[in-house]
Amino acid sequence: MDELDSYSRTVVTVAETLGPAVAALAVGDPERPSGAGSAVVIDDPAGAGTVLVTNAHVVDRARGGRATFADGSHADVRVLGADPLSDLAVLAAHPDATTPRPVTLGDASGLRVGQLVVAVGNPFGLAGSVTAGVVSGLGRSLPTKDGRVVEDVIQTDAALNPGNSGGALADAHGHVVGINTAVAGVGLGLAVPWNSTTRAIVASLRRDGRVRRGYLGVVGAPAPLPVDVALRLGRRQGLRVAEVVRESPAARAGLKAGDLIVDADREPVSQARDLQRRLFADAIGRTLPVTVLRGDAMVDVLAVPAELTG
Known part of the structure; x- marks a missing residue:
């Protein structure tokens, strides 16, 4: 019973802490919104006003909308930028709006x-x-x-x-x-x-309203390396390719479902974030060597990331 009480206290505390800063978001015309979701008030390092984060798919092509907070207050917002690859979008509240304190961001x-x-x-x-x-x-x-x-x-x-x-x-x-x-x-x-x-x-x-990103087009999840490969490489995990998007740079390079990615740009890959970190602006249009374990053989694939557009 004590464990349940402790669990409940934790959830209640988190809810009371975050609730005020999580808004209901309606995008497009406030009277006839084209989409809806949630948005979170975060600290703006530039100190230029209230900034909220939501999903790119929530804002879609809208340029603005309205954020309504738990206390019933609201703020008109405009879309500063959206990044479909990370599914993140950033909004700015109207300067005259009164908004809750930002959340505390973790890692x-x-x-x-x-x-x-x-x-x-x-x-x-x-x-x-x-x-x-x-x-x-x-x-x-x-x-x-x-x-x-x-x-x-x-x-x-x-x-x-x-x-x-x-x-x-x-x-x-x-x-x-x-x-x-x-x-x-x-x-x-x-x-x-x-x-x-x-x-x-x-x-x-x-800052810029956009993120220049490279795009390969693979869907994957962490997977264990075979024991002999793990011993040779000094690590236990790679990124198993579950799906290759048709006509993507990965497909053109010859990556296949079932491949186990172990290196990209000569750096270790153990999970999706390791690959993602190598796909910012400087990777676009540049040959990116990708080493995969295919069956029992190590295969080097040369992929050329395209720029994500739209």
């Missing part, structure tokens, strides 16, 4: 499978909804409807429903470690991790 790189997480969002327009669960998996890849791939997502069993996208995923300390991005199936939710890569993406969107 998803320290997450472990089985760790408690709490999701705060606005599913079905129900403001301030809270669910709790555990981290079910790390380093997942998410294929999108338009053929792109969102890399390095967190898998959780915290219940997510339409409208949760763009909301906060927090650890037991109330620190935001992810931005909820999709519902993949019954009992399966996904979130974009908050880490050094995410911080760089958000800063670029805040």
Whole structure:
């Protein structure tokens, strides 16, 4: 019983801490919105006003909208930029709007499978909804409807429903470690991790309105290396290719489903984030050597990342 009480106290504290700063977001015309989701107030290093983070798929092509907070207050927002590859978008609140204090941002790189997480969002327009669960998996890849791939997502069993996208995923300390991005199936939710890569993406969107990104087009998940290969390389894990997007740079280079990626650009790859970090602006149009274990053989594949557009 004491453990249950402790669990409940943790979830209640996180909910009370984050709830005020997670908004219900309607994009497009406030009277007839074209889309809806959630958004999280974050600290703006530039100090130029209130900044919110949501999902790129929530804002889609909208230029603005309205954020409504748990206390009933609202703020008109404009879209500063969106990055489909990370499924992140940054919004700026109107300068005259009164907004809640920003959340405390954590670092998803320290997450472990089985760790408690709490999701705060606005599913079905129900403001301030809270669910709790555990981290079910790390380093997942998410294929999108338009053929792109969102890399390095967190898998959780915290219940997510339409409208949760763009909301906060927090650890037991109330620190935001992810931005909820999709519902993949019954009992399966996904979130974009908050880490050094995410911080760089958000800063670029805040500053320039876009992120120049390279794109390969592989869907993968961490997988163990065979014992002999692990001993030879001095590491235990690679990135197993589950799917290669048709007509993508990866497909043109000859990458195949089942390949186990061990290196990219001569640097170790153990999970999706290792590959993602090598696909920023300087990788576009440049030959990127990718070493994969295919069957019992090591194969070098030369891929040329394209620039993600649209």
